[in-house]
Amino acid sequence: MQPPAEHVHWMFATGFLLLSLFLFAEAIVGEEVWRRRAWRAYLWPSFAFLMGVLMWPVMTFFTNSTIHMVAHGAWAQVMMLAGGAELGIVRGKLQSPLWRLATPFAFVVSGLAFLLHEQNPWLFQRSAFLHHFLGWTLLVGAVFPLARAVRPSWAVAQAGFALVFAVAAVALYCDRDLAPVFGHLSPLAGEPHR
Amino acid sequence: MSSQTATQVQTRTATLAWRPRVIALLGPLTVAAGIAWAILQPWRLTLLHPHGQGFWFLVVEPPLLVVIAGVAFHTLVARTLLRDLEES
Numbered sequence: 001m002q003p004p005a006e007h008v009h010w011m012f013a014t015g016f017l018l019l020s021l022f023l024f025a026e027a028i029v030g031e032e033v034w035r036r037r038a039w040r041a042y043l044w045p046s047f048a049f050l051m052g053v054l055m056w057p058v059m060t061f062f063t064n065s066t067i068h069m070v071a072h073g074a075w076a077q078v079m080m081l082a083g084g085a086e087l088g089i090v091r092g093k094l095q096s097p098l099w100r101l102a103t104p105f106a107f108v109v110s111g112l113a114f115l116l117h118e119q120n121p122w123l124f125q126r127s128a129f130l131h132h133f134l135g136w137t138l139l140v141g142a143v144f145p146l147a148r149a150v151r152p153s154w155a156v157a158q159a160g161f162a163l164v165f166a167v168a169a170v171a172l173y174c175d176r177d178l179a180p181v182f183g184h185l186s187p188l189a190g191e192p193h194r
Numbered sequence: 195m196s197s198q199t200a201t202q203v204q205t206r207t208a209t210l211a212w213r214p215r216v217i218a219l220l221g222p223l224t225v226a227a228g229i230a231w232a233i234l235q236p237w238r239l240t241l242l243h244p245h246g247q248g249f250w251f252l253v254v255e256p257p258l259l260v261v262i263a264g265v266a267f268h269t270l271v272a273r274t275l276l277r278d279l280e281e282s
Contacts, residue, residue, distance in 0.1 A: 003250040014259040021220055021267045028216050029279055036278045040271070173256045 005062050006177045012058075013172035015051045016165045019044055023162035027155050041090045049083025052076050071117040078106035100149035104142045107164075111138030123184040130171050130181075137167055214279050221268025228260030 003011075022044040026034040035041040055076035063069040085102035088094035114135030120128040144160035151157060178192050179185070185192070232239045239257050240247045 001249075003254065007250045007254040010254055010256045010259060013256070014263050017224070017260065017263045018267065021224065021263065022271065024220060025217055025267075025271060025275060028213050029275060033275070033278050033282050036282075037274060040275070043271070173260075 002061060004177060006175055008058055008062055009172045009175040012051065012054075013169045013175075015047070015054075016169035016172065019047055019051075020162045020165035020169060022047065023158065023165060027158035027162055030155075031153060035090075042087060045083045045086035045090060047083070049080055049087060052079030052081075052083055055079060067117045067119075071113040074113045075110055078109045082106035097149070100152070101146075104146040104149060107138045107142035107145055111135045111142065114138065120186070120189075123181060124186045125184075125189040126174065126176055126179040126181040128181075130175055134168060134171050137164060137171070141167075214276055217272050217275055217279065221264045221272050224264030224267065225261050226264075228257045228264060231260060232257035 026044070053076070055072060059069055059072035059076055063072050082103040082105075085094060085099045089099055112135070114131050118128055118131035118135070122129050122132050141160070141164035144157050144164060147154060147157035148161055176192075178190055180192065235257070236242055239255055240251045241255065241258075244252060
């Protein structure tokens, strides 16, 4: 009764889409209005933390090699770290501004995990392309949470932060178990499932 | 008597007037994106051709998930946010 791996990617894509909507909204209205209701202040950090928690069963049940398992475990840990750190900052429990670096750190680790665990070239098949694409998106996109850590009220950094999640959502929605990318499919990849 | 203060307030109000409109549009635009996707790639919407589809292919349909995300954001987040934005 387990969902196929591609469905899990689509469900996580929906999570990232919601995250990006929350962050876009916060960037538009500003921190003061966004935090006027306590539940809203905790919304995106707790959502990110929850997605990190849900990544553990994905790691356990949906990975078919050690390197995949390590990559999914790394994502689970850094998503929980980033979500937890942001929760601590919002709550006021974490005072040091250095905790704001947890999110850019999570981006860098996630990007590297994508790039290091994909052993095929970009156009091998769709998932290979998406791994490279997501890896570089997160690595380059880490500049936005980093800028947000330095200047928390800078709307450009906040909007860019939200945009990275939107791009990640689109990429994850494009994922299939085995499918061509831009007309390319290596014969070594096997037959497309659907 | 100088009217400079009033002019500044008016300018600031006009500058910030776009914010509620964008917040009100975020959810509906997401829903529209999901519907557009379903029209462009109807094969991703297995409800349109349910025969022979497995449970998960019928439950998890990406264009529908986008629509649901847009509706959820609009009803659960955007509405209260708009209210707070008006009060501010």
